[in-house]
Amino acid sequence: DIQMTQSPSSLSASVGDRVTITCRASQRIAGYLNWYQQKPGKAPKVLIYAASSLQSGVPSRFSGSGSGTDFSLTIDSLQPEDFATYYCQQSYSNPTFGQGTKLEIK
């Protein structure tokens, strides 16, 4: 299985900040990388697919980049509703997820 490693595991930030979460795959996965947001008690929601494509309806302050083994999710100008847990997921082979990054209010 392809292992996905996210960093940091948790992050404190303030409304209006710019934050970046990174995800590293244990082998090259081209652009087969997706990002999800999950809020407590809710199902995950896709934000970015194919490394950099913004899912319909997702605010443009979310962006993704990367290829090969290293990827990142950036949130520009954090809003109160963005405080959640974020997961990366590879779809190059049987799906695997990163361990998650919990974004908390500072």
Next chain:
Amino acid sequence: QVQLVQSGAEVKKPGASVKVSCKASGYTFTSHHMHWVRQAPGQGLEWMGIINLSGGGTSYAQKFQGRITMTKDTSTSTVYMELSSLRSEDTAVYYCARLEKSPGSKYYFDHWGQGTPVTVSS
């Protein structure tokens, strides 16, 4: 609009089986594969397997081989996931998730069920 509605919470004893359903609506049922993903309390997301809704073929994560079965009922647009020989470590929220294919032929989960909590306890 696309909806995936799952069955309700379950409480099972160790060694028992659980069968969770996921009813799809708002799109052509057989046009997208369906996956199952689970999440133990306070933990991350774990992929369990896939069912091909046009052909019925399945593929399961190695960890669950031998005790997981995914099936479908096309007449009711419902998929099922049955997990047997339950143990306390199977306590989790179980999600169905629809697989979407991007224009560049990359795949992602675009719609999820609301989740079904399963508790395994004696």
